[in-house]
Amino acid sequence: MLTWLQRDSLSFPPLSKALREPNGLLALGGDLSAERLIAAYRHGCFPWYQDDQPILWWSPDPRTVLFPDELHVSRSLAKLLRQARYQVSFDQAFAEVIQACAAPRAYADGTWITTPMQHAYWELHKRGIAHSVEVWRDSELVGGLYGLAMGRLFFGESMFSRADNASKVGFVTLIQQLKAWGFVLVDCQMPTQHLHSFGARAIARADFANYLKRHIDQPNKAPWIA
Template sequence: MLTWLTRDSLTFPPLEKALHDPNGLLAAGGDLSPERLVQAYRHGCFPWYSDGQPILWWSPDPRTVLFPGELHVSRSLAKLLRQGRYQVSFDRDFAAVIDACAAPRDYADGTWITQTMRDAYCELHRRGFAHSVEVRQDGELVGGLYGLAMGQLFFGESMFSRADNASKVGFVTLVEHLREAGFVLIDCQMPTNHLHSLGARAISRAEFAGYLAGHLDQPNSASWVC
């Protein structure tokens, strides 16, 4: 039975109670307050829903993750990185990145990044939890991604690209930055060919929960001034 959350409690049900069909649906309701969102990621779930739906909270099994040491950079991508065609920065324009991620795409109808979702993650950015990666070409924003950093874990949320491989350049730059800062895992949530090509793979929900328990409260040396 699906758990319905109230606005009075930040407690989520155990991950083991997530539905098998649809895979990983854990709870519905509640709100997108900064406190609830932080608790959700710490618990191992994330919000994903469309306009007109209640807030839905997910913890899929298996979970798609990338270990920084397993990052795969193809020869063509490595060549592109050496060329310096794109310029990458962190936290220069979080709002522009999330707006670009929410923009319509040729392969999808609508967006799950509602205005309420946008406002909530912008607030997390102001509080130091959410971070953005901007990829520019000749000063124009052509790619990027955003997510949350907690302890030695990074929780990726969404990415976009308006130029060839721009999002991959941003992602590779981020992964290398996180590896140097002591991060042990990047949560990619759901599988895509794009992520698998970069080295992402599936682990069980139980294994993912183990990383949460072991690394959420460990220090990192990441600097987001770039």
Template structure:
């Protein structure tokens, strides 16, 4: 039976109660307050729902992850990065990045990044929890991604490209920095061909929970002003 969250409590049910089908559906309801969102990621779940639906919270098993030191950057992408056609920055245009991620895709109906979701993550950004990667070409924002940094873990949320390879350059640049900063794992949530091309793989929910226990409260040396 699906658990409905109460607005006056930040508690989530144990991850073991998540449904097998649809894979990982853990709870519904609650709100998108910064406190609840932070608690959700600390617990091992994340919000994902369509406009008009209640807020749905997910913890899929298996979980798609990428240890930064294991990233695979193809020869063609390495060459593109060396050519410096794009300029990559951090935390310079968070609202524009999440708005870009919310733009309709040709292969999908609608968007799960609702206006309420955008406002919630902008607030997390203002609190120093959510971060953006911007990819620029001739001073135009042509791609980017955003996610949350907590301890030595980065929780990726979404990315977008307006020109070929922009998000790939942004993601590869981010992962290289996360490696330098001592991060141990990037949560990619669900598998995609795009992420798998970088070396993303799956681990069990139990193993993912162990990463949370070990690294959520570990200090990092990230410099998002770089």
């Protein structure tokens, strides 16, 4: 049985209660307050739903993650990075990045980054928890991504690209910077071939939960400036 979350409680059911089909569905309801979102990520789950659904909370098993030490950069992408065709910044245009990530995609119906979701993550950004990566071509925003930094873990949420390989440049730059700042794991949530090409891989949900316990309260070296 799925748990309906109560607005007066921030607790989530044990991750072991998540459904096998659909994989990882853990709970429904609640709200998108900053306090609940923080509690969710600390617990090992995240919201993912569309406008015509209640808020759905997920903790898939296995979990797709990327260890910064295992980042794979293709030769063609490495060449592009050396050419410095794009400029990359951090936390300079969070609202624009999340709006671009929420824009309609040709390969998908609708978006899970609803207006309430955008407002919720903007609140987390104001609290210094949610961060954006911007990719610029001259002064034009052509790619980017956003996610949450908690302890020595980064929880990736979404990315977009308006120019060839722009989001890839932003992603690789972020991972390299996270490694320098002492981060140990990037949560990619769900598997895609795109993420696997960078070295992302699946780990058991129980192993992911152990990483949370060990590292979510450890300090990192990130200044989060451009």
